[in-house]
Amino acid sequence: MTPFSPSPAAPDKARLRMPLLHHFGGLISTRRNVAVALCVVFASIADGFGIATLLPLISVLGDGDSNKVSPTSQIILELLRDLHLPTHPALLLGIVVGGVLTKGVLMIVALRQIGGAVADVAAKLRIGLVEALLRARWSYYVRQPVGRFSNALGVEANAAGDAYNASMQMLSQLVQAVVYLTIAALVSWKLALFTIAVSAVMLGSLNRFLLSAKRSAKTQQKLLRSILGRLTDVLIGIKPMKAMGRQARFAQLFDRDLRDVRKAARRQVFSRNVNKALQEPILAICLALGIFVALRILELPTSEVIVMSLLLAKTVIVTGKAQQELQNFYAAQHGLKSVREAVVDTRAQREPPQGGRTPTLQQGLSFRDLSFTYDQGDAPTLRGLNLDMRAGDLVALTGPSGAGKTTLIDLLLGFHRAQGGDVYIDGVPLAEIDLQQWRSLIGYVPQELILFHDTIAANVTLGEPRFTDADVERALLAAGALDFVRKLPQGLQTIAGERGSALSGGQRQRIALARALVHQPRLLILDEATSALDPETERLIIDNVARLAREQGLTVLSVTHHPAWLGSATRVVRLDAGQIAEAATN
Known part of the structure; x- marks a missing residue:
């Protein structure tokens, strides 16, 4: 299977601006993406059910609020009775641990699928570009810098794989967030609304760093593409330059561009690390506020507050991780776009078909x-x-x-x-x-x-x-x-x-x-x-x-x-x- 369907004579660059996973259209099979999604969904459900089981576990152990047993706790206990299972703390604890273990196993399966897909993305892009280059007309070759294609086959193809990994990891975190919010809503609709509000506050406050990282990544990718393209040409002709002692000028040009790359990389790394660093303080402040409101104002059972705190923490953490993966996607997507543009452009320059007669050269x-x-x-x-x-x-x-x-x-x-x-x-x-x-x-x-x-x-x-x-x-x-x-x-x-x-x-x-x-x-x-x-x-x-x-x-x-x-x-x-x-x- 070729990485892309045959492209028309004119490059269709509009496809390069499609939403997240559409960037990888034709590179990854739908079956693999569905397998990853199902593993993540069931892993999150197993983890969420395990967390929800904490409610009856605390009730059975006794939390001092036996007169305030949550509806979710009653549902789980009745389900166990219908299955003729004892509501013993050991069994309930086993369900909690089983949910975590099930999540771990399913996430490993999902990560294995993602790993194979990452390799497929880079490999298929490389194959597509090589096939397009071998079929391109000669006049196209002579107008292109050699470094453009060597960079696309190397660094940019790897970045494309990283972009897919980041997009799948981000979607995985978002699926988990949705499951945790659903469990939170079953425990308390007020808890669900509060969790959404906290996540919105965190995402909004850190969004400027996300945009800064995106701009820096774009600048860095553009400069590196230019540098690597010129470097290839310089290395091909380095002998006469060194023989005449004229390599210093090229060194100055590279030095200027590399300083610009350094600035862009520094801004990108700073934005990414600030994003991580601020997530925990925001979560801690909101969590403390939420616990105080739940216990003192809403007077919720302790069991619900404990589970609420855990669900809130998990939801906000995975939401923050999703934002980090979106940063990683922005950092790598320019490599993906660059390779796909190279493939589309090169295919548009395919050598026109000739006649079908067999040559002989006998006369x-x-x-x-x-x-x-x-x-x-x-x-x-x-x-x-x-x-x-x-x-x-x-x-x-x-x-x-x-x-x-x-x-x-x-x-x-x-x-x-x-x-x-x-x-x-x-x-x-x-x-x-x-x-x-x-x-x-x-x-x-x-x-x-x-x-x-x-x-x-x-x-x-x-x-x-x-x-x-x-x-x-x-x-x-x-x-x-x-x-x-x-x-x-x-x-x-x-x-x-x-x-x-x-x-x-x-x-x-x-x-x-x-x-x-x-x-x-x-x-x-x-x-x-x-x-x-x-x-x-x-x-x-x-x-x-x-x-x-x-x-x-x-x-x-x-x-x-x-x-x-x-x-x-x-x-x-x-x-x-x-x-x-x-x-x-x-």
Whole structure:
């Protein structure tokens, strides 16, 4: 089951402002919520019945007011007689203790259900976000800070689970308060009204601290999201900053934001602790006043006053706890909203469906009258470009920076849609082809290489179990990487390091090339893929790629300025200002 139902093209952010449990719609099953509610209700009833049994217990023991036996006490005693049970103090005491124990057992069951639900909330939000990201269009990726999603998958998803826990704990406390008020009303309607009044006074007097904590939590969450997002970007590019000694400016920016976070956190913690600290004094004052009124003015039986005091204390305490959990919910809800917004926004940017035709690339590919502009009002990046490539060709694409080489590759990969013209695969427009199947025929080595903090084998296979070590070694051999990998202490199981930092630039390029070759693609796209290699290694790789083109019909498009590639290509195409400036056949 996916965490959310499929969302429409436009984000429906109104759903993010629904009442408490509606925040978790689609994340937690109704059955689990009902199970928690039933456990809490029956636990509270058991506890309340146990407390009510104190009335006949005190009457049986004798409280000096035998002529003022409460109606509730008489009802319980008559119930025991109807069940042919003795009205012995031991039995009545057992009922009191049994009620408390039953409550404890049922609350443990409820907490177990809540614990499972908390884990489900965080897990389903993460799964929903990852699935949405994997299906999003490329243009969306490049406009988003990486830190936004890493923060959503980590801190904010955990906060979402905390928000659910706080909401269920709050509802649990409120259910208990309702049960205790019901018992209080059975004992004395005056007691019930007094309890409601005390709870209202406490909630009203502490409400300002609740609002303060809510505002502080919102500020803190917003600042942390910004900090973590920028921190991810800074850490990715930390090497050149440190090399030029220019990291101090970033440290100052973080220092300012962290001071603001500190202020917000201090206000939030103060408001939360003041809320707790003031509950007991308010309860003590109201309890003393209530006992005095009950004994001296209303002249209620001592048994009723004792039970009244206990019910009053329990009701006010659980009401105060409910308010504290509401504070906790406000502190965590911004993480929940942030993740859900990220999921909704990302799903709205889902890559549009392409046609259903199966690609082959047996004849070749071509670009016809291709025109593309990134943003309205900008100069066109490509203008009426026409280019043909036969299957098995090794085409070297060259030209100055900004000529449109990378844009041409992105259009071929289906990352963008051209405003004019189209890309044709064996004469079929790319718009009519199944995009996922087309990409599965492509091996791609980008200019900006990314290796994962995993083994070399996993970096080559990307975790696909269908590839064996023999497949990996075959790809490494073609990429000119097998010799150096075999010399490593753990061979294929050597960890590449964070972003491949344990390897040299040339080694990373060869591993990335092996990754592109391991699934034996029909089209190999190389974007300056050998720029970090020495001439001898580059020559070896070019020879291997040219051999694959001759023997297996591999079509190669290499963006390069290196003479070795230009001399080995079957065709050299020069791109300038978004158009073909020159094309030559070797």
